[in-house]
Amino acid sequence: MSDDTYWTGDPYELLRAEPGFRLADQPTDATPGFKGGKADREKALADGESVLAGLQELLFACGREGESRSVLLVLQAMDTAGKGGIVSHVIGAMNPGGVHYAGFGKPTPEELAHDFLWRVWREVPKAGQVGVFDRSHYEDVLIGRVRNLAPADEIERRYGAINAFEQELTEAGTTIVKVMLHLGRDEQKKRLASRLERPDKLWKFNPADVDERLRWDGYQDAYQLMLERTSTENAPWFVVPADHKSYARVAVQQLLIVALQRLDLRWPTPNYDVEEQKRRLAES
Amino acid sequence: MSDDTYWTGDPYELLRAEPGFRLADQPTDATPGFKGGKADREKALADGESVLAGLQELLFACGREGESRSVLLVLQAMDTAGKGGIVSHVIGAMNPGGVHYAGFGKPTPEELAHDFLWRVWREVPKAGQVGVFDRSHYEDVLIGRVRNLAPADEIERRYGAINAFEQELTEAGTTIVKVMLHLGRDEQKKRLASRLERPDKLWKFNPADVDERLRWDGYQDAYQLMLERTSTENAPWFVVPADHKSYARVAVQQLLIVALQRLDLRWPTPNYDVEEQKRRLAES
Numbered sequence A, B: 001m002s003d004d005t006y007w008t009g010d011p012y013e014l015l016r017a018e019p020g021f022r023l024a025d026q027p028t029d030a031t032p033g034f035k036g037g038k039a040d041r042e043k044a045l046a047d048g049e050s051v052l053a054g055l056q057e058l059l060f061a062c063g064r065e066g067e068s069r070s071v072l073l074v075l076q077a078m079d080t081a082g083k084g085g086i087v088s089h090v091i092g093a094m095n096p097g098g099v100h101y102a103g104f105g106k107p108t109p110e111e112l113a114h115d116f117l118w119r120v121w122r123e124v125p126k127a128g129q130v131g132v133f134d135r136s137h138y139e140d141v142l143i144g145r146v147r148n149l150a151p152a153d154e155i156e157r158r159y160g161a162i163n164a165f166e167q168e169l170t171e172a173g174t175t176i177v178k179v180m181l182h183l184g185r186d187e188q189k190k191r192l193a194s195r196l197e198r199p200d201k202l203w204k205f206n207p208a209d210v211d212e213r214l215r216w217d218g219y220q221d222a223y224q225l226m227l228e229r230t231s232t233e234n235a236p237w238f239v240v241p242a243d244h245k246s247y248a249r250v251a252v253q254q255l256l257i258v259a260l261q262r263l264d265l266r267w268p269t270p271n272y273d274v275e276e277q278k279r280r281l282a283e284s
Helices: A038-064 A083-089 A137-141 A152-171 A185-195 A207-213 A216-230 A245-262 A274-283 B038-064 B083-089 B137-141 B152-171 B185-195 B207-213 B216-230 B245-262 B274-283
Strands: A070-077 A099-103 A130-134 A174-182 A237-241 B070-077 B099-103 B130-134 B174-182 B237-241
Touching (some): A038 A245, A070 A083, A070 A137, A070 A245, A083 A130, A083 A174, A174 A245, A185 A207, A185 B274, A237 A245, B038 B070, B070 B083, B137 B152, B152 B174, B174 B216, B185 B207, B237 B245
Parallel strands (some): A070 A130, A070 A174, A174 A237, B070 B130, B070 B174
């Protein structure tokens, strides 16, 4: 169902982390499945905006009429991998009235006093919405594991808890699209350095970003384990090479388009008599 | 501070409902302050997108660094006046990660069991955010008054309660931009009729829209009273003629741009030593 003007294959198939997937073998500067160069990727992104916006309006309309379907995009990545750009350039094309964005930062004391899924449940999309998680419950098996923020057996327990949570959401009508933006170590260094060169980007830099960077290998191991344990049939992971921002954006856009197309939605049938309403309106 | 390429005057001044303002005297098909025709309005809107997005990023950056400022756009109007288009075409230009959208529909039983401001408080923007209320607490003095959904003395009480609420928000750092989209009665009839002609728009039509239309004069009176009682110095109302969608959009965009410019924000000074971080990063 992918767009063959720009794609040699369906990113939904090409980018999925299947059993046996090894993160360390995946180049971060590749552009799998896309036919052209940067200019083509930018054109494809611009072309895709109205397609995505149209599908989202259809989802929203169905939600209003009692359909239980929704879509949830989960974004995970190392710092500077481009989550913010995806939110702005891909999600930004949809009507804000039908999008529910949730960014998950360092847990608050209230959040820490609950199970790790508590704050996540509060932000899942309603029927008809496209939800976006900018970081997510996966932080609890990523930074949680790398920095030993919970006992080892609790971290172990979480993979199963996440799979059960996502199965519940899926059964209730949510299509979950989980994207790991896969960034190269050198590319991250460049991007962090460029934030330190621009007065209007200094606010995006945090010394803690370097602390996390120093644990790069630990994070790659934690991501590998996350992919192995939680890339399920219900809710597979997609690993998107992210050194080229234009590729990552158009690939995530296409993943959302395909996810929405697969719902095969139709404009709802009105629960009123159209001709009767035309008469009432004419007389008003 | 308005953009004089397109504007003969500042919409922040031109569109404000001052004491003595009479809604019935305002044409709904005017384009006050704007120099050109439809094509110019569309070009101005496109030009303004990056300006608005840039100002919003600055607000967001300041919010992250402890500034308490935020902006809240309140949208009120008769059905089909174009609230949805404003959300999509004006708000949609900003990064969804910094925007908080809240649509207020018919209150739920839980909402009705609380004071009318309860559900509104839960949705006010955080520091750094641009909040959008698609309908708002003003419904409680509009449909609330027209349909006698509360005793007369309770409706009366609400104007003062709203002013106190908005003063509290303003003092805490929120700039409130209240917009009434002012639509003509005939134009509404056309727009409702066109929804009944298109299979992909039938879901937007609700027979209750005609019921409300039949109370047109009652609503105009309720709006007039709302403007008189709640257009304060802190939080003035702007009445935007809405028969031309392209005008309403560019006018609301300009109101937001001016509101953000008036905050006179600067990129935050980093709370870390930039040179030290460059060294740490180089070694990483």
